[in-house]
Amino acid sequence: MRKTLVVEGAIEPLVRLRSINRDDLEDLRAWKNSAKDGFFFKGEINEMMQKAWFAAYHDRPDDYMFIVEHDKKKAGCMGFRLEKGRADVYNVIASPQGKGKGLMAAGMRLMCSYIATLHTKNIGCVVVKGNPAIEFYDRCGFWISGSAADRDIMTLNWDSFRPVKIDQVAEKDLGRKKRPRR
Numbered sequence: 001m002r003k004t005l006v007v008e009g010a011i012e013p014l015v016r017l018r019s020i021n022r023d024d025l026e027d028l029r030a031w032k033n034s035a036k037d038g039f040f041f042k043g044e045i046n047e048m049m050q051k052a053w054f055a056a057y058h059d060r061p062d063d064y065m066f067i068v069e070h071d072k073k074k075a076g077c078m079g080f081r082l083e084k085g086r087a088d089v090y091n092v093i094a095s096p097q098g099k100g101k102g103l104m105a106a107g108m109r110l111m112c113s114y115i116a117t118l119h120t121k122n123i124g125c126v127v128v129k130g131n132p133a134i135e136f137y138d139r140c141g142f143w144i145s146g147s148a149a150d151r152d153i154m155t156l157n158w159d160s161f162r163p164v165k166i167d168q169v170a171e172k173d174l175g176r177k178k179r180p181r182r
Contacts, residue, residue: 003171005064007114009164015075015106017066017114020057024067025050028077031093038131065091068098068107075103078111080123087115089125092133108140112156113163123156 004019020028029050036042045053057063065079075098080087089111094104115123125142127134129152134144137154141161146153 005066006168006170007066007110007166008168009110009113009166011106011110011164013070013102013106015068015070015103015110017078017107017111018069020054020065020067020077022054024074024077025054027074027095028091028093031077031095032091035093038128038133066107066111068103070098070101070103073097075101075107078104078107080111080115082119085120086122086124087120089123092125092136105136105140109162109164110166112141112161114166114169116163117166118169121156121158125154127152127154 004021005017006019007017026047029045029047032039033045036044057065060081062082063079064081065077067077068075074095076092076094078089078092080089082088089108092104092108098104112123124145125137127137129147129150134152134154141157142154143157144152145155
């Protein structure tokens with residue numbers, strides 16, 4: 001059964017991370033569709049595709065997707081997957097009201113601090129080559145550690161990253177029963 005997490009830390013601007021839920025799906029879909037040039041999948045995500053993704057997400061215990069919240073408003077989303085001792089950051093998207101305020105950078109710092117505290121210090125991401133978000137990742141402490149024809153591989157640089165103390169990680173049972181396998 002998937003639990004919802006709320007992660008808070010000593011960070012300014014004050015943000016918190018909250019696991020996504022069904023009520024967030026339309027926002028996630030709209031944000032991703034408006035930013036599709038920065039992602040490997042360039043197509044339009046429809047409502048059915050979003051629901052299928054969410055159902056599959058619920059079955060992956062090592063996949064975390066958060067809403068970044070500030071003053072009870074959604075600043076954007078970001079997630080990570082744990083694979084072979086590494087955390088792969090993905091789907092970092094600012095909401096229209098969250099852009100340009102430092103909220104997503106604070107959210108990234110909080111999420112990477114959470115990952116390092118509870119999971120692994122081996123944190124990275126794969127970014128579409130030429131994506132302006134590379135500058136964002138650079139400001140957040142990542143560096144380009146490799147590349148391929150269409151992508152840059154970025155790794156969190158612990159010499160420049162300043163982790164924050166995680167004040168609280170709360171888990172709440174969503175009450176969703178796992179579907180039986182057929």
